[in-house]
Amino acid sequence: MSDLETFRQEARSWLKENCPASCQGDDNILPDILWGGRRQKIDEPDVQLWMDRLVAQGWTIPGWPKEYGGGGLSAEESKVLAEEMSAIKTHSPLYSFGISMLGPALLEYATEEQKREHLPKIASGEIRWCQGYSEPSSGSDLASLQCKAVKDGDDYVVTGQKVWTSTADVSDWIFCLVRTDPDAPKHEGISFLLIDMESEGVTARPIVLLSGASPFCETFFDGVRVPVANRIFEENKGWSVAKALLLHERTMLAGGPGRAPVSDERRTLLEVARDSMNAPTGPLPDKAVRAEIAQTEMDQMCYAATLQKVQDAAKAGKGMGPEGSMFKLYLSELGQRSADLRQRLNGADGLIWEGDEFHPEAKETTREWLYSRASTILGGTSEIQLNIITKRVLGLPE
Amino acid sequence: MSDLETFRQEARSWLKENCPASCQGDDNILPDILWGGRRQKIDEPDVQLWMDRLVAQGWTIPGWPKEYGGGGLSAEESKVLAEEMSAIKTHSPLYSFGISMLGPALLEYATEEQKREHLPKIASGEIRWCQGYSEPSSGSDLASLQCKAVKDGDDYVVTGQKVWTSTADVSDWIFCLVRTDPDAPKHEGISFLLIDMESEGVTARPIVLLSGASPFCETFFDGVRVPVANRIFEENKGWSVAKALLLHERTMLAGGPGRAPVSDERRTLLEVARDSMNAPTGPLPDKAVRAEIAQTEMDQMCYAATLQKVQDAAKAGKGMGPEGSMFKLYLSELGQRSADLRQRLNGADGLIWEGDEFHPEAKETTREWLYSRASTILGGTSEIQLNIITKRVLGLPE
């Protein structure tokens, strides 16, 4: 307790000394997220300065060990640091798949050498990572993947295709599941490889979604040579690494602990409804819409309570476990319902794909509504989440 | 066409001569349904007279051959007869599982001797039949039934239990599926037997449902001797008979062609809502309830159109086939939703199980609402209907 108080004082004074004035307060110039990577350009010198100092201190990822670029803080200390940052309205904008997914998996499964090689570059934002799991014929049945890696000397030669590799076209490295034993049972012939996107034979091509351009890519490997040293954990044991990582992904997709809330400056559903009905105050004249908005808000209240309950349980030392599937399932569907309602409320404005005369928000929310259909599919379909819940939580037989 | 016109004249004069005045017109004394059977008592002499004359003429089941107690009429003639009866507001009240289910199956599968033995007694209403299919451990998986029949000389000895044998406690005979070969694949060891309920070793016990007393029974067979001559179709081929019969059952449960509409003198949903809101005219003040009633009425309109479309197709010479499953599925669920809404509209009145002060309709509709839960289970659950639709209509793989 008194140690923690000491740390709070230290953190406070470090922040006072190191956080540029422009990077704190209500009008701070920090972006919500910096994804890092070789292609990242930071225009504001103050932001660059703040990033450099955070990196030097290890406080982009305060909980990781110091030797890997983290801050070596305990969970309590990390919390104190977050509180102190929040008090002066600043944050560490670095966020990436490296931080949220690959890093934790490396900490658990990588060799000392691999950790020292890769973790600091994640912590500093030097390398931006993307994920190569799904394939065209391996969607829900991820473990049936066919992208193959054949050993040839000190290298694997990788040939095949990945899809839904988000940000592959702007990332530096990719972490990949590949088949190293085609004859083994499907879960037992998979290895986990790290591949430099600049290697010869790698091509990434963006996927256009029904909502338009997307961060997702198809990524092709045509005889790509990958050093065996880039394999994480044992050969043919990549599925264990993948499972750990998938859990982090679901938690992230569900907006679980750890993710900065994205600011939303769009009109609320109620505001959209009031505009569309020309009813700026008082009871909404369309009672069906009124009930739908209330239902959505009540659902959100219930979801928030559920999330809080799990977080409270976590604070009390109980883990989340497969309940992550529940959050992914429910949040994605709630988001869909809400996007759908918003779109309906937009009415004719929401029908316009291109054109001049329509509500300024409509074009953006239309694309968000279309994109919301992906939320119950990517990162594990709702059906897969239900399989996980019923197996792992409810113990139903298979 | 001219033949049909001749028949119309004949039918009209027969009706004029034979239908007692008290049995026609708006205020006729005929019951909606007479189920027949040895225990039936008809108090009104005119009704008895009308029944006797109908039976003598074969017009309780005009479409069956004359030699089996029917009227030997063609489909067109049957329709003309129905029109003529309808014109003077009379009908043949005899209706039973014998008429709707067993009879058609016997016509298709029984021997000449069996037809001559059983069909006339169905046509005359002398024998009332019930059905013995389900067993406690064979519900949806009907073909897994275990009630066994072991051949002993000219008899089978039947031992086992049936459930959901509706009206078994007041019926004269039961048609039963029994296992005659325990070693064969489950569909191939079943035979179809007719059993006299007065046989030694038969016991029927009514089942109480959550809605209260019910027509359903548990029926026990304790070494009951049944002549081999009472088996319909070949030994171990009873499943074919059962399938034909199940189709008739589903058609009947879906209120398909052939069943007299049951008169409903209860308040409409709208009337219930108007009473509960004290809003005898004008727009309903509770807009949510208003929308729910409209939704129910629109659903009923769609269902009626679907039924009409299938009936029109049937008239044009196309059969119904597995679409019967669709009707059973949809009508039972629509009925449930409607019963549920009615019950909610009844509000506090609908909560009272026993007591004096509540709306006179409430007690009855409460029980109907509870009973409606059985409609998606008995006669093949909704899940089974979905299995049938997806297999036979949609051709989805198993």
Add this chain to the structure above:
Amino acid sequence: MTLILSEEQELLKDSAKSFVDDQWQLNQLRANRASPKTGTIDTGLWQQMVELGWAAIPFPEEFGGLGLGYAELGIVMEESGRKLLISPLLSSVVLSGSTIELAGNNDQKAEHLPKICDGSGLYAMAYQETSRHEPENVHAALTKSEGGYQLNGHKQLVINGGSANHLVVVCRSSGDAGDRDGLSLVLVDSKAAGVSIANNLLLDSTPSANITFRDVTISPEDILGEIGNAAEVLDEVYARAAIALSADMLGGIQSAFDMTLEYLKVREQFGAKIGTFQGLKHRAGRWFCEVELSRAIVLKALRSIDSGSGDLARVSSACKARCTATYQLSGKEGIQMHGGIGVTDEHDIGLYFKRARVTEILLGDASFHTDQFATASNY
């Protein structure tokens, strides 16, 4: 406020669970139907619950209470709801007790709350007059007479009205049915002249009563709170009651789910456990999510009462609407997944289905609460 149970609360939960399991059988609900007109509750059982302190949980110690909160009362309600136990917890403790605590003066509290806490008094609340929950649709008239007041009117759905010796009655001292102004609260002795009580039995075997008041004399000491100004107190009372009832519902929801999940694991058809069929399995998964969401909002809502949240109207409506929907789902899916046995009177799942309907109508259905939520949110 945290949404997990403290150690003390866990202990309370365990003891409540043991008590209910030991002292109460679901068959009692079937037995009650045999003597439908009695309309009374099992006072012996209630006395045992009182001795465990359950009736005293939410009241201040100065009035004989334990000085705990709804977080604790909710635990007891959930456990009794788990087995559909019939008791005056809602009618006497939550509805009547809250009203007296919130509206009563010190003398009234000192007289009545100890009786509620020690079980020497049984209280019931008479508020509803039509088949729908419409808090302001009150006709029962409180009129001035020499030396006091007279009460005339008719109430229905008075839970445990036939067993109560004291009635808390919502009436109108001015204005018209539907007005928020003019609502008043009075205490009436159930044996008073002019009070006639007709018992009936609800679907779930809860005793209920229709009560008529004819020229019942009300002394000024039996007016609770400011005359004509009861609306705000009633808002709070109904919100608390909706939340406490939701806790009871949660217990039933969990039971129906657990019972069905178990059945999915043991019942075989087509040579396999029916829980292996994805059609049923996925529905069970969705149902589970609804149960979890219901549990979370009940925990939050109970704590919102204790913390004096200004958002209680919205929270209580979100809570009751959600639990209503989940209980309906639980009753329906429970029966459907049990198949034929599920529609028999012999199987317990049907009892939960019936209880789901009673708790839905009590204190407003989902549609009522959706409307109330929107109103409380100013739209």
Add this chain to the structure above:
Amino acid sequence: MTLILSEEQELLKDSAKSFVDDQWQLNQLRANRASPKTGTIDTGLWQQMVELGWAAIPFPEEFGGLGLGYAELGIVMEESGRKLLISPLLSSVVLSGSTIELAGNNDQKAEHLPKICDGSGLYAMAYQETSRHEPENVHAALTKSEGGYQLNGHKQLVINGGSANHLVVVCRSSGDAGDRDGLSLVLVDSKAAGVSIANNLLLDSTPSANITFRDVTISPEDILGEIGNAAEVLDEVYARAAIALSADMLGGIQSAFDMTLEYLKVREQFGAKIGTFQGLKHRAGRWFCEVELSRAIVLKALRSIDSGSGDLARVSSACKARCTATYQLSGKEGIQMHGGIGVTDEHDIGLYFKRARVTEILLGDASFHTDQFATASNY
């Protein structure tokens, strides 16, 4: 009236199907996005459709029509909806054509209907002014001026408005927005002074326009029907259009269903066709029922137009509400069951999802029609 197709109707269906399959590619919808501002339709394709007689189907022979009915027009709409074909069937034939047929005098019919039938004129109807379908919420003002009238106002969601040479405009000659009285109908040349047209492209690549009328001169000969008294004609026109649009929707519903059913039969995951998974299978079964119900009500509704049913308001609302719900379901289930490929622009299922939303909003969503059904049923 029978709900199955006659032999002639079956032939019409076959020929319409062949035409659509041969002459139209779904890729056209993607191509249209490349030139989003053109906002015009493919007149070559339309001319071919006209030559097949499709534009003439519902009109009397004396005005160049085929003297057939909506039962036949519905067949053509369903087939074009099956492949999301973009044409002026709804805007020119159903909306504008019906209005002229129902409200016009003999001279007006003789002048305009033949042009609709032979394709020499393209008509569009400008009725909507806000983001919601609110038939009486009309501000566009028709005012007296010397020798005639002037039109001022703004319309949106004028389907094919950019391609039309004639506009049928709903306006108000008296009263306030929301009034049923005072609605009038006028014909406006799209090139007339004061008409300005802003094209835009809808989600489903349908061309639409926002149109402003500034002091547009209207001669008395271009008033359709009795001035100020258009409400009843509009009821009939909107009902017909909702039904004809439902037929188009039915085609899309059936396509989305068929496409997905096929995918369930070929796509493998976990070593099995995904159509073997009961979770998906049962949903497909329920979806099929909805498709069948939609088909039946569309057939019934089309015939209700032809038979002059007095119940058209209720039937059309039941039809549009049902098809809206089923098309939404079809788009959503279609995408979900296709999985990842379903959310790409490359796959066709997403085009149906988009079309489902456009057709939902056009002429009133399910909530609008539920309300209209209740109103038409007097409650």
